[in-house]
Amino acid sequence: MTPTDPVRLYRAVRLIRRFEERAIELVRSGAIVGGIHPYLGQEGIAVGVCAALRADDLVTGTHRGHGHVLAKGADPARMLAELLGRVTGLNRGRGGSMHAADLGVGVLGANAIVGAAGSILTGAVWARRRRGDDIVGATFFGDGAVNEGMLLEAFNLAALWRVPVLFVCENNGYATTMPVEGAVAGTIGGRAEAFGMPAAVVDGQDPETVRLAASAAVDRMRAGGGPELIEARTYRFDAHHTFEHAVRLDYRAPEEVARGRSRDPVEIQGGRLADADRAAVDAEVEATLDAAVEFALASPEPDPAGALEYLYASGLVARMGGG
Amino acid sequence: MPRLSYRKALTRALADEMARDESVFLLGEDIRVAASNVTAGLLKKFGPERVLDTPLSEQAFTNFATGAALAGLRPVVEFQIPSLLFLVFEQIVNHAHKFPLMTGGQCAVPVTYLVPGSGSRTGWAGQHSDHPYSLFAHVGVTTLVPATPADAYGLLVSAIRHVDPVVLFAPAGAMDVRADVDFATLAPVPIGKGRVHRAGDDVTVVAVGHLVHDALAVAEELAGQVSVEVFDPRTLYPFDWDGLTESVARTGRLVVVDDSNRSCGIAGEIMATVVERVRLLAPPRRVTRPDGAVLPFAPALDRAVQPGREQLTAAIQLTMKDG
Known part of the structure; x- marks a missing residue:
């Protein structure tokens, strides 16, 4: 299959959709503690952008990061084991939902500090290119991050030093409960343009549209161009965090949610497949996730004696806290 | 040379x-x-x-x-x-x-x-x-x-x-x-290893950074009355607890001079760890910046909130008097 294969894009959005739905079930059953920030509704963005990247390109995700990690190629079983805090997890149970990382597939981590990852990725891509690798990077962030100074500083550094980083703003309309119009003066694209960076607004609900925009940007960047920004307009189908399932927060009108959910990336991409092909992918995804859930639930929990293992790459053993 | x-x-x-x-x-x-x-x-x-x-x-x-x-x-x-x-x-x-x-x-x-x-x-x-x-x-x-x-x-x-x-x-x-x-x-100095600058028998003075030179000057001034050992931790984290314990176990007394604000400064940690490990002859003392210090501009005021030689001399003498 080629990267433009609609089946491949469909499989990726469907996998993330069902992964998230299965994860929410596991939050409800108590198997996942601490809850998650579901990526439901935004799948087309991670999938479209990652379809435009090579395996050796780098990405960073957000606290709503399962989609980014999976779209870049992480194993769903090890990802799910991470959410369950098991030793077989991507981060050996040390990171959890908000810090899932798989450096082996170029994911420098979901990062739970809003606006922080852009500058980290800029440094990583700069360093790899200095070594002669023609890689590019893509950093995902929400509309809330565009008011973080750290991210605007990263725009400046990347543009100034022409570091090929694709800044991908997932504008889902809300920073937790704060609507964009209550938080963003000017425009998101205008921020990029102020640093001399090309900016495009795309329909984030259509994986193919996102892929085309990302591919064009990645081609320009790989050919020596500087960073670019894509603002992908999207809608978060579910809660900011699963705690909202228990605590109702009144900030989105039901009509608005219904309208938002009516443009579903899984349906949009699924509509491009023949029914039989779509059914085959759905069955394959369910089988993958059945196996992932089974693997994660059967995996051992970490030994509390090693709670601070990996704290220091040097192997330094920290003093413990007991008397 | x-x-x-x-x-x-x-x-x-x-x-x-x-x-x-x-x-x-x-x-x-x-x-x-x-x-x-x-x-x-x-x-x-x-x-x-x-x-x-x-x-x-x-x-x-x-x-x-x-x-x-x-x-x-x-x-x-x-x-x-x-x-x-x-x-x-x-x-x-x-x-x-x-x-x-x-x-x-x-x-x-x-x-x-x-x-x-x-x-x-x-x-x-x-x-x-x-x-x-x-x-x-x-x-x-x-x-x-x-x-x-x-x-x-x-x-x-x-x-x-x-x-x-x-x-x-x-x-x-x-x-x-x-x-x-x-x-x-000239050679690499191991991280986590302190250094005794001046050997002594009566009291161990732990001095951090530039204050090592003040401690050595005070030790020299007091040489006729008190035999002062000057311990320079060089690394504050991870601290050379074994090196310091060895020194204080010999002298039985501890004074720390530290350019941190007093509350939660490293001097507090040094005193706490030493008293966990060693039965001292006299209560330990510390010379630090005051709680919550902000350095004022005027030179006399700036000096007044930094740890000084007179304070260190007094702390050593009081410790000797205490036991």
């Missing part, structure tokens, strides 16, 4: 490590012209790719260094002003320090943060005179405060070669210290 200044020792360590290891590079503000005089001559020797002047974007370039380290380089970030560490505390603690554990050991972040001219520079007032090494010890970032030119050289070399993030404070009060040094003996 040639004289080596503390400042030149730092320059020499940077130059030696950059020559030895292609992955070492410097970034910071005004480092090409060497405004702090530590990077003098390095631009000419190593070129602009390895001596990277940054815009005034401390948060982004600190994270940029984290990214570069994740991609295999060994950045040294210079901060001209110690108070800038408050601005980048988030980037160092939340990202550089936490990545190894949060990723379950998938990565290392070998960054050195070099702070030439930490503490009071006399007349630089409230926002340029902090000495926040205890904060880094508290969060568990490797923290070095060399007192002498040879240790400045050796600890900076070790910091750059270290696999975890390291903050190296070069106190303004020590930057002009010169010593006779046989250059052939």
